[in-house]
Amino acid sequence: MNTSQDNNKAMSETLVFDGAYRGARKGTDFLQHLENYPPELWYQGKRIENICHFSPLKNGVKTLAALYDYQWDHSELMLESIEGRKVSRSYSITKDRSDLIAVGKALLIGAQFSQGMLGRDPAYLNRSITSFAGSADFFDIGGRVFSNNVRDYFRFARDNDLALTHTIVNPRINRHAGPAFQKDPTISTHVTKETDAGIYVTGARLVATLPFADEIAVLPARLLDVSNASKDYAFAFVLPTNTAGLKFICRDSVDYGMGSRNHPLGGRYEEMDAVAIFDNVFVPWERVFCYRDIDICNRFYEATGATAHITYQVVCKNIVKIEFFLGLISLMIHGSGLERFQHIHQKMADVWVGWQTMKAFKSAAEVGSRLNDFGMLVPDWSPLEAARFMFPSMYPRIVEIVQQIGASGLVTLPTSEDLDGPLRTEIDKYFQSARLEAADKIDLYRLAWDASVSAFAGRQVLYERFFFGDPVSMATRIFRNNPCSDLMERVNHFIK
Numbered sequence: 001m002n003t004s005q006d007n008n009k010a011m012s013e014t015l016v017f018d019g020a021y022r023g024a025r026k027g028t029d030f031l032q033h034l035e036n037y038p039p040e041l042w043y044q045g046k047r048i049e050n051i052c053h054f055s056p057l058k059n060g061v062k063t064l065a066a067l068y069d070y071q072w073d074h075s076e077l078m079l080e081s082i083e084g085r086k087v088s089r090s091y092s093i094t095k096d097r098s099d100l101i102a103v104g105k106a107l108l109i110g111a112q113f114s115q116g117m118l119g120r121d122p123a124y125l126n127r128s129i130t131s132f133a134g135s136a137d138f139f140d141i142g143g144r145v146f147s148n149n150v151r152d153y154f155r156f157a158r159d160n161d162l163a164l165t166h167t168i169v170n171p172r173i174n175r176h177a178g179p180a181f182q183k184d185p186t187i188s189t190h191v192t193k194e195t196d197a198g199i200y201v202t203g204a205r206l207v208a209t210l211p212f213a214d215e216i217a218v219l220p221a222r223l224l225d226v227s228n229a230s231k232d233y234a235f236a237f238v239l240p241t242n243t244a245g246l247k248f249i250c251r252d253s254v255d256y257g258m259g260s261r262n263h264p265l266g267g268r269y270e271e272m273d274a275v276a277i278f279d280n281v282f283v284p285w286e287r288v289f290c291y292r293d294i295d296i297c298n299r300f301y302e303a304t305g306a307t308a309h310i311t312y313q314v315v316c317k318n319i320v321k322i323e324f325f326l327g328l329i330s331l332m333i334h335g336s337g338l339e340r341f342q343h344i345h346q347k348m349a350d351v352w353v354g355w356q357t358m359k360a361f362k363s364a365a366e367v368g369s370r371l372n373d374f375g376m377l378v379p380d381w382s383p384l385e386a387a388r389f390m391f392p393s394m395y396p397r398i399v400e401i402v403q404q405i406g407a408s409g410l411v412t413l414p415t416s417e418d419l420d421g422p423l424r425t426e427i428d429k430y431f432q433s434a435r436l437e438a439a440d441k442i443d444l445y446r447l448a449w450d451a452s453v454s455a456f457a458g459r460q461v462l463y464e465r466f467f468f469g470d471p472v473s474m475a476t477r478i479f480r481n482n483p484c485s486d487l488m489e490r491v492n493h494f495i496k
């Protein structure tokens with residue numbers, strides 16, 4: 001294991017600052033970094049040569065850059081001053097409730113940038129890295145000292161204002177056994193060699209959303225069984241996405257390249273998902289957060305408060321996402337004159353109740369927040385766990401409501417080219433609605449289509465169902481952690 005002297009030396013080699021100034025960055029800084037250090041992304045059989053100009057990805061890249069500018073436009077809420085410079089508030093190590101509420105305001109305004117459609121808004125993983133740093137002593141509990149690595153990396157990420165992707169899942173070959181007990185135990189990312197300088201890893205990991213991020217966090221895949229064989233899969237580390245030997249195989253883009261008027265969501269918010277493949281990749285020690293310690297890996301997220309903090313970010317995002325749908329559905333109802341139908345009231349009420357529920361969970365998490373064992377304030381987990389469990393079924397229902405209200409309006413959609421073409425007079429006549437001119441109705445319903453029918457919409461539903469893990473396992477966790485024995489006793493008492 002490295003000494004702190006070695007650590008400092010290595011630090012200067014792999015955690016170097018790269019940018020025009022330290023702290024919150026602007027869009028051009030992000031683009032410059034991506035141009036200088038492009039990750040190896042593969043798309044439909046070819047390596048992407050220039051990510052910033054590659055059609056299936058370029059709008060998503062531009063959007064992420066614009067988010068870095070947006071934080072400066074909303075600097076009062078989204079940035080804070082640390083050591084004389086502005087940094088993103090999503091890196092705030094919360095010490096009291098007012099810190100948490102300030103973070104919440106930053107997360108809400110940040111989510112408004114993308115209507116809650118960017119799952120991998122950098123704030124998401126910033127909350128994770130920040131929780132690790134705020135609870136850094138946890139990483140030394142197993143007897144090996146990793147807390148310095150965690151703290152140094154936190155400062156490095158914050159001061160460079162990095163965007164991270166992450167992978168927490170082993171490839172799904174056979175879910176009946178852990179990665180060490182598959183027919184081929186070399187499929188999942190595992191350690192192949194350890195040296196004085198670091199470790200070498202080989203294998204695949206799922207799913208890196210935002211593979212064009214600056215760095216990747218490879219975090220413990222949950223619940224490894226306690227066996228020697230599983231130790232090769234027990235680690236957490238961070239690497240630049242352009243590290244030698246690391247490649248990403250991307251899915252098809254959900255940006256059809258039709259421009260943002262025709263494709264208002266997919267034409268802006270394609271964050272991409274990829275499988276990460278490690279081919280004898282070297283990880284220097286100072287980028288390792290835990291190693292071969294299954295107990296630490298299995299307690300990693302809960303003990304540091306990371307699960308609660310990222311769920312708090314997700315709940316803020318989901319509040320904004322529901323607000324977007326409420327606005328969209330209201331415009332559809334008004335535009336098509338549907339306000340007199342009772343089933344429409346019921347549908348609208350369902351979405352509104354979902355919105356109130358998410359806001360109530362957020363408030364409850366703030367009110368019940370407590371300092372953890374390491375002195376970091378962590379939002380109350382129970383309301384967040386309820387929110388995390390509820391949203392994967394709430395979101396598909398909201399999307400279904402858009403489909404039910406939109407009906408054939410979601411497939412009778414001329415493009416902007418049609419509007420500018422020779423059939424404009426016919427389109428103006430035949431595509432109008434009760435209260436909207438044809439062009440306005442088409443713009444509105446194109447948005448509704450992209451929120452409920454397009455490939456972008458389908459991927460959003462899948463994302464909300466699964467990105468936080470398997471919902472079946474979440475139910476099992478809730479069942480096991482909430483035996484309700486006091487309530488059984490109360491009911492028993494009532495019976496007797």
Ligand SMILES: Cc1cc2nc3c(=O)[nH]c(=O)nc-3n(C[C@H](O)[C@H](O)[C@H](O)COP(=O)(O)OP(=O)(O)OC[C@H]3O[C@@H](n4cnc5c(N)ncnc54)[C@H](O)[C@@H]3O)c2cc1C
Nearest residue numbers: 166167168169172175206207209462463466467469470472
């Ligand atoms: C769009 C999208 C983006 C994502 N982004 C990320 C990301 O950025 N980073 C990341 O790390 N992960 C990401 N994920 C992956 C996500 O964490 C996984 O999808 C999730 O953990 C489920 O794992 P799986 O997809 O391998 O499904 P599997 O585990 O293979 O499950 C398949 C089916 O089998 C069932 N099943 C599996 N095991 C059991 C069991 N023991 N008991 C009962 N039923 C079981 C599941 O309920 C499910 O119905 C993303 C997923 C999606 C869809």
